[in-house]
Amino acid sequence: MSKHIQAPVATVRPHELTAHNHTRIDNYFWLNNREDQEVIDYLNAENAYYEAETAHTKTFQTDLFEEMKSRIKEDDSSVPYFYNGYYYITRFEKGKDYPIFSRKKESLEAKEEIMFDCNVMAEGQSYFHLRGINVSEDNQWVAFGVDTVSRREYTLQVKNLITGELSPVSIEKTTGSSTWAADNKTLFYSRKDEVTLRADKIYKHKLGTSIEQDVLVYFEEDDTFDTHIFKEKSRKYLVIGSESTLTSEYRILESNNPDGAFRIFQERVREVEYNISHYDGHFYIMTNLDEADNFKLMQCPENKTGVEHWVELIPHREEVLLEGVDIFKDYLVISERSNGLVHLRIQPWDKNKEAYYLPFESETYNAYTGTNLDFDTEILRYGYQSMNTPSSVIDFNMRTREKEVKKEQEVLGTFDKNNYVEERIWATAKDGVKIPMSIVYKKGMKKDGTNPFLQYAYGSYGYSMEPYFSTTRLSLLDRGFIYAIAHIRGGEDMGRQWYEDGKLLEKWNTFDDFIACSEYVIAEGYTSAEHLYAEGGSAGGLLMGVVVNKRPELYNGVIAQVPFVDVMTTMLDDTIPLTTGEYDEWGNPNEKEYYDYMLSYSPIDNVVAQDYPNMYVSTGLHDSQVQYWEPAKWVAKLRVMKTNDKQLYLDTNMEAGHGGASGRFEALKEVSKEFAFMFDLEGIKE
Known part of the structure; x- marks a missing residue:
């Protein structure tokens, strides 16, 4: 390894940040300006350092890229x-x-x-993403959104599917999604605030008119809420949704009356969440009303939608999380989660017919309902995959109970699922709670502590990390790595309480759970601290920042993707995209109790003089979710504070945002960098 290359050292310019009579000194606050050439020069210097230090792995990175690409059916x-x-x-x-x-x-x-054809549309663009394809009911018009910067700000356009002509109207700063009224000429869409990027307005556009004539239909004043609009499955109603982390509210309007006034379905009540589906004169409401933490299903007449008219259909259950429903003409399909796994229940509307569950055999798997847009059908489309089983799309006849595999993900090359073993194991957390882990490895693994082991987790926003299949992961497994997903608190993997116990003033559980999982796999001989690696992105990158501060000796290497590490500065700045909507997740630091608690874990504020593991940190200059300066400032501080000479890299994609590169295979280049980083540390050269 080249040792003569000098790592960049960011200029120190102390900046005082005071709240609650407490002052923090941010030496690198000046990095918060992507328009400043000095900032760009610093990021480029870090990139050059990373490139030079890893030059010896470049050929291997290319080989890994080609290897991963070769498994994908082009x-x-x-x-x-x-x-x-x-x-x-x-x-x-x-x-x-x-x-x-x-x-x-x-x-x-x-x-x-x-x-x-997005290949044609993307020509000349360094980034391209199309979303929100929305076809009018007469099948003549399609609305769609395009982002060429990667800040998730989409330009909305309309195309005539008969003539192929594009409408001359381009609507900027939208979410990319929209919905047509039944008249096939009125288009509703959501726009974003230019500074905070919060989706706060719903507009109405008429074909053949200019943007200046668009009508503001709804403005969401509460800056902790986002708003969106859609047409529900029966196509009878247009629905405006307003949601924060913990509260929801809907407005409805008949789709055939686009110039009418939306009416509130049920007014927002703090910490009451609900969502609605329409069928045959009734609305079906999935809600946590009356402390139903795991949600229940209720029903009301379509003309009496207030909570006083809601009647319970499926009661709240302590051990079962109700995750969603799919409504068909003759069946109700219920997605449930218990003991960390998803179950699909088929319930006929005909009371004389019994409900039943789809059978799944595997110890750890992921099942989910797919695209089911048709009401009048007895076919349920669902997806299934596990850590060693490629994803399948399956059509299931709910009457005959016969299934037809429409497609199994094709893995090119010599892949055989029987060469890999998947397990579910349980670590014990600091407070005695059992934490599930889904792991996969190549057959023949010995528990002698020598296996390289990559432990991944997210653990925020109630987002459950499913045990999914990955073709890229095979490049790790085939070289002797064990891969694990730690289903830590802060996700919803074990029900709603799992989420409640890993946020706000309970957030430390998330970090302690991850550490407990690491300790467990070491104690059980799956690996050792010399061979254990940790990975997380965004809020999972925050997790990485906390664990390297608290238990750096547990890991040989850490990968932090677009990490949310400057928690205090970001959460105190309500002009930054997403901040105000996050108060229900992390807490509002303008209140001292939350300020003190968040300060106890905020990664950048807890960097100390100690040995840190090898670290690869990635970000995107245009990231709208976690601003690039968070990882940049974190790495700058780690550079001068850490007391060993282990690797520390900041790799900034100067053309991308939160999701990384946009091309189908470009993302594999980013994965190959991460894998090469770990393989290099393990002495794996091919």
């Missing part, structure tokens, strides 16, 4: 789904980076109509 396509007279298909062509969206009228044998 000329692939999605399972078609049928909606409103057309089959819709997403497909990829060999050698091309972006999807092609097409449709076929009434039959899969019909002529293909290409709606969007």
Whole structure:
């Protein structure tokens, strides 16, 4: 390894930040300006340092990229789904980076109509993402959003699917999503605040008019809420949703009356969440009303929607989290989670027929309902995968109980699922709670403490980390790595309480759980501290920041992707995108109790003079979720504070945002950097 290259040292310019009569000194506050050439020069210097220090792994990175790419079927396509007279298909062509969206009228044998070829649309762009494809009910118009910067600000456009012409109107600063009224000429969409990027406004646009004539339909005044609009599955109602972390509210309007006034379904009540589905004269409401932490299902007439009219259909259960419902003409499909795994329950509306569960055999797996847009069908489309089983799309006949695998993800090369073993193991947390881990490894693994081991987790926002299949992960497993997902508190993996016990003033549970999982796999001989690696992104990057401060000796290397590490400064600045909406997750630091608690773990504020593990930190200059300066300032501080000479890299993608590179295969280059970082530390050279 080259040792003669000098790591960049950021200029120290002390900046005082005072709250609650407490002053923090931020030596690198000046990095908070992406327009400043000195900032760009510093990020480029860090990139140059990373490139020089890892130059000896470049060939290996390229080989890894080609290896991972070779497992992916390049000329692939999605399972078609049928909606409103057309089959819709997403497909990829060999050698091309972006999807092609097409449709076929009434039959899969019909002529293909290409709606969007993103390869053509992305020409000349360093980043490209298309989302929110939304076809009018007469099948003539399609609205869509495009982002070419990676700040999740989409320009909304309309295309005539008959002539192929684009409407001259381009609407900027939108979320990319929209919905058509039943008249096929009124388009509703959500716009973002220019500074905070909060989706706060719903507008109405009429085809053939200018943007200046668009009507503001709804403005969400509460800056802790976002708003969006959609048409529910029966197509009878347009729905405006307003949501914060813990509270929701909906407004409804008949789709055939686009110039009417939206009416409130049920006024917001703090910490009451609900969502709505419509079917046959009734609304079905999934809610946590009356302390139903794991949610229950209720019903009301479509013309009497206030909470006083809600009648319970599925009661709250202590051990079962109600995650969602899919409504069909003859069946209700209920997605539940118990003991950390998803179960799908089929319940006929006919009371004379019994409900039943879909059978799943594996010890750890992920199942989920798929694209089910058709009401009048007995076919449920669902997905299934596990740590060693590629994802499948399955059509299940709810009447005959027969299933048809429409597609199993094809893994090119010599892949055989029987060569890999998946397990669910349980670590014991500091407070005695059992924490599940899903792990996978190549057959023949010995528990002698010598296996390289990558432990991944997220642990925030009630987001459950499912045990999923990954073709890229095979490059780790085939070289002797064990891979684990730690289902720590802060997610919803074990029910709603699992989330409640890992946020706000309980957030330390998230970090302690991850550490307990690391200690467990070392104690059980799966690995040792010399071979254990940790990885997390965004809020999972915060997790990485906390564990390296608290228990750096447990890990040989840590990968922190777009890490949220400057918690205090960000959460005290309500002009930064997303801040105010986060108070229900982390706490509002303008209140001293939360300030003190958040300060106890905020990674950048707790960097101390100690030995740190080898670290690879990545970010994107245009990131709208976690601003690039958080990891940049964190690395700058670690550089001068750490007391050993282990690797520390900051790798900034100067053209991307929170999700990284946009091309189908470009993202593999980022994965190959992470893998090469660990392989290098393990002495694995090919």
